[in-house]
Amino acid sequence: MQPRVGFIGLGEMGKWMALNVAKAGFPLTVYDLRPEPVRELTKQGAVAAASLREVAEKSDYLLLSLPDTEVVEPLLLGEKGLIKDLSSGRIVVDTSTIHYHATLRIEKALRIKGITFIDAPVSGMEARAKEGTLTLMVGGDPEALEKVRPILNAVGNNIVYMGKSGNGQLTKLINQLFLNISAAATAEILPMATKLGLDPEAVYKVVSTGTGRTFAFEFFTPNILENDFTHGYPMIKAYKDMICAAEISAREKIPLPVFAGAMQTYQLALAQGLGHENKGAMIKVWEKALGVEVRKKRPGENR
Numbered sequence: 001m002q003p004r005v006g007f008i009g010l011g012e013m014g015k016w017m018a019l020n021v022a023k024a025g026f027p028l029t030v031y032d033l034r035p036e037p038v039r040e041l042t043k044q045g046a047v048a049a050a051s052l053r054e055v056a057e058k059s060d061y062l063l064l065s066l067p068d069t070e071v072v073e074p075l076l077l078g079e080k081g082l083i084k085d086l087s088s089g090r091i092v093v094d095t096s097t098i099h100y101h102a103t104l105r106i107e108k109a110l111r112i113k114g115i116t117f118i119d120a121p122v123s124g125m126e127a128r129a130k131e132g133t134l135t136l137m138v139g140g141d142p143e144a145l146e147k148v149r150p151i152l153n154a155v156g157n158n159i160v161y162m163g164k165s166g167n168g169q170l171t172k173l174i175n176q177l178f179l180n181i182s183a184a185a186t187a188e189i190l191p192m193a194t195k196l197g198l199d200p201e202a203v204y205k206v207v208s209t210g211t212g213r214t215f216a217f218e219f220f221t222p223n224i225l226e227n228d229f230t231h232g233y234p235m236i237k238a239y240k241d242m243i244c245a246a247e248i249s250a251r252e253k254i255p256l257p258v259f260a261g262a263m264q265t266y267q268l269a270l271a272q273g274l275g276h277e278n279k280g281a282m283i284k285v286w287e288k289a290l291g292v293e294v295r296k297k298r299p300g301e302n303r
Contacts, residue, residue, distance in 0.1 A: 002026050005151055006059030008052065008075070009096070010037035013122065014065030016129040017095065017155045021063070022046050024154035029058045056085040061148050062092045068240055069098040077109050088114030091144050093152070095136070097121045097176075099244045100169045101251075107140065107165040116144045119165065121172035122156060125232070133157045137175075139168030173248075176241040177259060180279065182216035184262035187269075187282035190224070194292045201225060220280035227295040229277035235266070236275030242266055 002025065007018040010032035018041055022028045028046040031054075032038050038048045049055040052075070056062060062082075066072050072094060076082050086092070092115060094103070107117040118140035128134050134156035138145055145161060152159050162171045193203050204221045207213055223231055242263055249256045265282050272288075274281045283294055 003060040003147075003151075004029070004058055006030070006049075006055040006062040007041075007046075007065070008032070008055055008062070009065035009067075010034070010041065011065065011067070012126050013129045014095075015040065016126065016132075017063070017065055017122075017134070018046065019044055020132040020154045021151055024151070026151060026154070029055050031055045052082060053085045056082045056090075060090065061151060062086070062090065063151070064092065064094045064096055066094075066096045067237070068096070069102045072096050072098050073102050073106060076106055083110060083113055083115070086110075086113070086115050091116045091118065091148055093118045093120050093148055095120050095122050095155070097172055097241070098169060099240075100166050100173060100248060103139070103166045103169045116141055117165065118144055118148065119168035120152065121168055123172065123175055124156070129155075135160065137162050137168040137171040139163060139170070140165045173241055173244055176238070177245055179216050180238065180241060180266070181258060181262040182214040183220055183279040184265040184282055186214075186217045186220055186224075187265060187280070188286050190221070190283060190294050191286040191290045191292050194294050195290045200294045216279070220278070223278075224280045224283050224295060229281040232278040232280075234276050235269060235279055235281060238279055239266055239270065239275070 005021055005026045005028050007021065007028060007030045010018055010030060015037045018028065018030055022041060022044040029049050030038055030041045030046045031049040031052055042048050064072060074081060092110060103119045110117040118138060120136045120138045122134040122136050124134040132154060135158040136152055136156045138159060138161050142161060149159065162168050190200055190203065194200050204225065208218050223229065245259060246263065265285060268285045269282045272285065274284060287294055
């Protein structure tokens with residue numbers, strides 16, 4: 001008999017992940033505050049739950065795909081948290097991206113109740129969620145991972161076990177820091193090149209085929225040149241990773257000078273009201289500071 005799966009959070013990533021679990025043939029119960037994705041899932045055979053408690057009670061394995069720590073922690077441990085509704089022996093798999101120390105708190109609280117908590121944040125954008133080709137970085141009990149692996153195989157094609165609880169979130173953070181620092185460097189260096197008289201489009205052609213290439217540079221620069229900052233996550237949402245890294249640096253007494261420089265660019269961008277745009281919009285900070293224009297002007301735009 002297939003295990004019963006619950007899925008909470010049918011956002012940009014979660015909707016496709018849940019759809020792939022349903023298509024893989026697992027009995028699926030879903031919950032989201034928005035009715036539209038729930039209706040879409042029910043067309044694929046999922047059952048719509050009327051409450052969070054119903055999802056918990058109908059699930060052997062519960063998957064979460066939620067925005068941040070401020071949603072996940074109270075949902076599980078709050079006054080009306082699911083810790084009261086989940087019975088001993090259940091497994092909770094959190095595919096959200098949340099703070100490392102919060103993950104440790106949640107895992108300990110659930111373990112005391114006999115519930116196994118696995119942190120399994122994902123890497124890959126919406127297209128890969130739709131295709132079922134995400135990368136999952138997993139921390140927690142290895143035996144529990146093997147139990148839920150068939151379900152996770154419907155979500156991603158690269159499941160990497162990282163070790164003890166929290167290590168999945170820690171690995172995701174490290175991955176994001178490489179991306180975020182590179183995005184901040186792109187925002188700083190392209191205006192410098194322009195200030196010194198180089199054509200930014202020509203710089204892109206060289207760097208994207210040279211030793212300075214990075215995923216962030218190759219992803220954001222074409223959109224920067226077209227003055228398009230709509231692709232990818234809004235900067236304000238990505239900023240949670242920066243906060244988490246700063247907290248770890250402070251607690252563990254680990255100096256991160258390059259990260260600290262990138263953090264200043266993020267904060268300047270957010271202070272200038274750019275949080276609703278993607279990370280490429282950090283270029284506007286240094287365009288303004290250096291008095292240059294890397295981006296194409298839109299009709300009627302003044303800078």
